[in-house]
Amino acid sequence: MFAAASSFFSRTAISQSYNIGGSTNGSRSTTPTPSGSATPMHTSPPVRVGLWKVQGASHKVTNKRVSVWTFDKRAEMEGLGPLSRERVLEVLKAEATALSRLRHPSILEMVEPLEETRNELIFATEPVLSPLDISIPRGPHFTALVELDEIEIQKGILQLCKGLSFLHSSAKLIHSNLKPECVIINDSGDWKISGLGLTIPLTTADGTPTRWEFPGFDGRVPSYIQRSFDYIAPEYALDEVLVTASDMYSLGALIYAVHCKGKPPFSNHGSLGGLRDNAGRPVPDIGQLDSDLQDLLRSLITRGSQSRPTPSTLPSHSFFSSLPISTLNFLDRSNFTAKTREEKISFMKGLTGVLSRFSEGLRIRKILPSLLEEMKDTHLLPYILPNVFAISNILSASQFAQLVLPSLxxxxxxxxxxxxMLTLLDNLEMLQSKTEKGVFREQVLPLVYNALESEHAVVQEHALKVVPNLCETIDYAEVSGVLFPRVALVFTKTKILSVKVATLVTFLSMVKTLDQSNLTQKLCPLLSKIRTKEPAVMMATLSVQEAMGFKVDREAVATLVLPQLWSMSMGPLLNIEQFQRFMGAIRKLGDRVEKEHNQFLRDSQRIEDRSATANGVAAPNLNSGVDFESLVGRANGTVKPDTVIDNTKSWDDDVWGSIFNSTPEVISAITPVTPQTASTPATQPPVPLPQAQSLPSSPRPTNNATLSRPARLGAKPVPSTSFDRSVFSTTIQSSQPPRVTSPPLQPQHTSSSFSNPSTAATQRPNYNISLSDFSATSSSSTNSFASPPSYIAPNYTPFMSTTPSHPMTAPLQASPLSMGSMLAPMQPTRPAATNKPPSKDDWGDFDPLK
Known part of the structure; x- marks a missing residue:
């Protein structure tokens, strides 16, 4: 309980408001590094700045990133005496207080003021990367947190000069402890002055000069809170004077250490005697350095303070006159805002060629933020964007989303x-590679759609050029539902030839992406509406049609593509080569249609043949040569070769005689016979059959029975009432296997119609089976037609000759059955005249040739 209570009371406002070493609401704060990668702040290890432990943090509400500085009293002051403890706390508190009081771009910015608990001191500053001392390159096996090149070092030195100028002229302070450990590199790559716990004011509160203090070195106290004898100016330690030029000596020693792997020009080891011995010596080991840098070091690391340059005059030294440094100075906020628009445009144009001379870290941390800030001026955008995209190429996707995309x-x-829009379209591929799929669709694709709707032809052409790559990378639904209709709209509305051709080139690239439905239902009708005869448009359309012709089915090629190609090939402005190009495409597509349709027909015939075989029906052999005479002979019995028609012979005799004299075998061959079922029991009563109409007698009698001439088709039928049951005797029923036959055709009329000729005349003829010529009418046959029969299917039976050829026909020999299967209209039975030729009354107005 005591520990929990101590923990509760030891909580500070910073620890309650910030996620120290963590993220807010699941978001991950990132810090760009010189190599172009983004390191999450909460996953990066804490760094040590003297006695302070520095950790990345983010605000729980605003998600603002900071760096939290913490001093653990128990761990850091273990083994120190009371005076030493008091001295440590005094210097650290003075440092935090100075940071909160001094505000300058080159001095570390404090965000949250110092808080003290029983166990720690804590405050928050702007996000930092590392102190300078652990970023100085020391060899091939040393990995610095921030890789420094010469341009970045020069830039940092100039920033320190600005900070010292502020301290000396505005704050009236001497830093007196400027060393690599007290210079902080923030997340933008700027060098910031820190370690202000040992500053010396030039005057006291009452205006009198500050009293000099001996810079003693105590080995029992941490070196961070003591002035380093390796960087201290000789006049301060030896001459006991307080001048601002002492900080310039420290700056010279710092510049030397940065260029010489972290070693100071003289190692005094905290000894005043060593400082005295080295004070008048020349700067050692600078022969390998640049001549301008050597001259700069000699002017700063001197025994006397009068010859040293001031913070305001040092930037004019030739060492800082390189083009990259001049570029950074020009781009600095304090200078750039004062420039005219013409000067800014000229600068942005030249910056593109100079960017390669800067390190990646400097481009990301220093140049890019300045460019993004200047994008507020829309007139400068065409000149700023190329530089922004040039730097964005080295960014990771997460860095681009965090640093650049919000401004774009x-x-x-x-x-x-x-x-x-032209610049953005030219870099669309890079934008797509740096953004997530959903972000690109929602935020970047509207750029393409707006460009397609632009009034400027050059913008539309640029937009059309990027469409093919989009078709391969974005969703098909976006292509077919949004992108294709917008391109089609441009194609329909534009009156500029170059844009027209560009849309056709775009359609050509979209053919491989769109499905057949879009091609046949949307693209083909769109191309058919082309009215211009310009060869460029015709040839571009030909390419689209040809590519489409090899993707859609053969029917679409035959009905949609080929007709359009034929129509366009007749263009009056086409030359011979272009016309031949059309003909070649037409031939290719026509060959494809012919080949595929032939194969389709073969496959269809094969399927039909298999289906007929499976159903037990032999498929006709279409390729077998059937002789015509044999075919007709099988139908009519015999065929006389080259028979000459005898005009003297009656047509009726030839036609009807051939029919009446046909043998049962021939008739049965052409007459369908209903299959027979099993024999019917003898007790089953015979099915009553209506009396068949006897045909009129023919000039060619058969078996001494003359058949009457059939009534003319369409004559008024008269229902027959003659019926002879003796024909259908029990013997026939028992000796002949029963047939499953359909009942004969009967007219659906009442019995009253038989006695009313006018009523019968309006009825349609009823065809029945003619069995024989019966003259007698029995009462039973009349009764059988008392009730109107229903209309049922006829039963077709073959003709049966009077000479029995089968035992089943024996009982029928007595009856002159000659037309057992002929269909004839129902008429009253007429007695057959054996020797009487047919008269005009018998034939009526029948004309078989009519």
Missing amino acids: KPLFTIKDPPQN
């Missing part, structure tokens, strides 16, 4: 000036 989002929907 407003530009995706702005159409003017058109140069902005």
Whole structure:
């Protein structure tokens, strides 16, 4: 309980408001590194700045990133005496207080003031990367947190000069402890002055000069809170004077250490005597350095303070006159805002060629933020964007999303000036590679759609050029539902030839992406509406049609593509080569249609043959040569070769006689016979059959029975009432296997119609089976038609000759059955005249040739 209570009371406002070493609401704060990668602050290890432990943190509400500085009293002051403890706390508190009081771009910015608990001191500053001492390159096996090149070192030195100028002229302070450990590199790559716990004011509160203090060195106290004898100015230790030029000596020693792997020019080992011995010596080991740098070091590391340059005059030294340094100075916020628009435009144009001379870290941390800040001026955008995209190429996807994309989002929907859209379209592939799929669809794709709707032809052409790559990378639904209709709209509305051709080139690239439905239902009708006869448009359309012709089915090629190609090939402005190009495409597509349709027909015939075989029906052999005479002979019995028609012979005799005299075998061959079932029991009563109409007698009698001429088709039928049951005797029923036959055709009329000729005349003829010529009418046959029969299917039976050829026909020999299967209209039975030729009354107005 005591430990929990101590922990509760030891909590500070900073620890309650910030996630120290963690993230807020699941978001991960990132810090760009010189190599171009983004390191999450909460996963990076804490760094040591003297006695302070520095950790990345983020605000729980605003997600603002900071660096939290913590001093653990128990761990850091273990083994120290009371006076030493008091001295340590005094210097650390003075440092935090000075940071909160001094505000300058080159001095470390404090965000949260110092808080003290029983166990720690804590405050928060702007995000930092590392102190300078652990970023100085010391050899091939040393890995620095921040890789420094010469340009970045020069830039940092100039920033320290600005900070010292502020301390000397505005704050009236002498730092007196400037060394690599007290210079902090923030997350933007800027060098910031820190370690202000040992500053010396030039005057006291009452205006009198500050009293000099001996810079003694105590080995029992941490070196961080003591002035280093390796960087202290000789006049301060030896001459007991307080001048601002002492900080310039320390700056010279710091510059030497940065260029010489972290070693100071003289190692005094905390001894005043060593400082006295080395004070008048020349700067050692600078022969391998640049001549301008050597001259700079000789002017700073001197025994006397009068010859040293001041913080305001040092930037004019030739060492800082390189083009990259001049570029950074020009881009500095304090200078750039005062420049005219023409000067800014000229600078941005030249910056593209100078960017390669800067390190990646410097481009990301220093140049890119300055460019993004200047993007507020829309007139400068066409000149700023190329530089922004040049730097973005070295960024990771997470860095781009965090640093650049928020500044670019407003530009995706702005159409003017058109140069902005051109630059964005030229870098669309990079934008797609640096953004997530959903972000690209929602935020970047509107740029393409706005460009397609632009009034400037050059912007539309640039937008059309990026469409093919988009078709391969974005979702198909976006291509077919949004992108293709917008391109089609441009194709329909544009009146500029170059844009027209560009849309056709875009369609050509989209053919391999779109499905057949879109090609046949949307693209083909769109191309058919082309009215211009310009060869460029015709040839571009030909390419689209040809590519489409090899993707859609053969029917679409035959009905949609080929007709359009034929129509366009007749263009009056085409030359011979272009016309031959059309003909070649037509031939290729026509060959494809012919080949595929032939194969389709073969496959269809094969399927039909298999289906017929499976159903027990032999498929006709279409390729077998059937002789015509044999075919007709099988149907009519015999065929006389080259028979000459005898005009003297009656047509009726030839036709009807051939029919009446046909043998049962021939008739049965052409007459369908219903299959027979098993024999019917003898007790089953016979099915009553209506009396068949006897045909009129024919000039060619058969078996001494003359058949009457059939009534003319369409004559008024008269229902027959003659029926002879003796024909269907029990003997026939028992001796002949029963047939499953359909009942004969009967007219659906009442019995009253038989006695009313006018009623019968309106009825349709009823065809029945003619069995024989019966003259007698029995009462039973009349009764059988008392009730109107239903209309049922006829039973077709073959003709049966009077000479029995089968035992089943024996009982029928007595009856002159000759037309057992002929269909004839129902008429009253007429007695057959054996020797009487047919008269005009018998034939009526029948004309078989009519």
